[in-house]
Amino acid sequence: MLKGIDHRLNAEVLGALRAMGHGDVLILADTNFPSDSVARATVTGQLLRMDNLTAAEAAEAILSVLPLDTFVPDFAGRMEVVGAPSDVPPVQAEVQAAINAAEGADRPMISIERFAFYDMARKAYAVVQTGERRFYGCFMFRKGVIPPEA
Numbered sequence: 030m031l032k033g034i035d036h037r038l039n040a041e042v043l044g045a046l047r048a049m050g051h052g053d054v055l056i057l058a059d060t061n062f063p064s065d066s067v068a069r070a071t072v073t074g075q076l077l078r079m080d081n082l083t084a085a086e087a088a089e090a091i092l093s094v095l096p097l098d099t100f101v102p103d104f105a106g107r108m109e110v111v112g113a114p115s116d117v118p119p120v121q122a123e124v125q126a127a128i129n130a131a132e133g134a135d136r137p138m139i140s141i142e143r144f145a146f147y148d149m150a151r152k153a154y155a156v157v158q159t160g161e162r163r164f165y166g167c168f169m170f171r172k173g174v175i176p177p178e179a
Contacts, residue, residue: 034094035090035093037082038079038090038091038093038094039078039079042079043094045073045077045154045155046091046094046095046172048154049095049155051098051173052098052171053154053172054152054154054170054171054172055091055095055153055154055155055171056071056149056167056168057087057091057124057157057170058150058156058157058158058159058166058168059163059164059166060159060161062150062156062158064076068155068156070152071150071152071153071156073155076156077155077156077158079159079160080158080159081160082161083123083160084123084124084159084163084168085127087157087161088124088127088128088168088170089130089131091157091170092127092130092170093131096172097131097132097136097170097173099132099173100173101171103139103171104136104170105128105136105139105170105171106139106140106146107121107124107140107141107165108140108146108165108168109140109143109146109165110165114140115140119163120161120164120166121165121166124138124168125137125138141169149169154172
């Protein structure tokens with residue numbers, strides 16, 4: 030255990046988050062996402078896991094250390110529901126609440142069509158698979174910066 034670090038973050042995930050640079054993309058995936066095969070195409074080339082956590086629990090832990098890119102509208106995204114792209118299922122509302130809490134403001138995610146999400150995921154820095162079993166529990170986070178102290 031480390032002071033100030035969420036206990037849900039494991040060494041592999043922390044290492045990837047630390048290594049990412051400004052603008053790099055992290056994919057947070059549910060259990061149904063083809064995480065292993067997609068992760069092989071990412072910068073890390075391997076699947077990272079946060080098993081036994083919901084998407085919201087994993088997002089909350091990740092966002093406790095990962096700044097989001099506030100300079101772009103696609104700082105975070107959610108996989109669209111097929112046939113109903115404007116629908117926001119509970120799993121997505123929970124992650125949106127985690128984003129809002131981390132940002133201290135209402136910052137809506139963009140929606141990303143399912144196959145466009147897969148394409149984005151293959152180009153990502155890393156894929157983190159959670160234990161989320163609800164459908165459409167797949168998200169994208171774009172790393173931001175930590176400003177210098179005044």
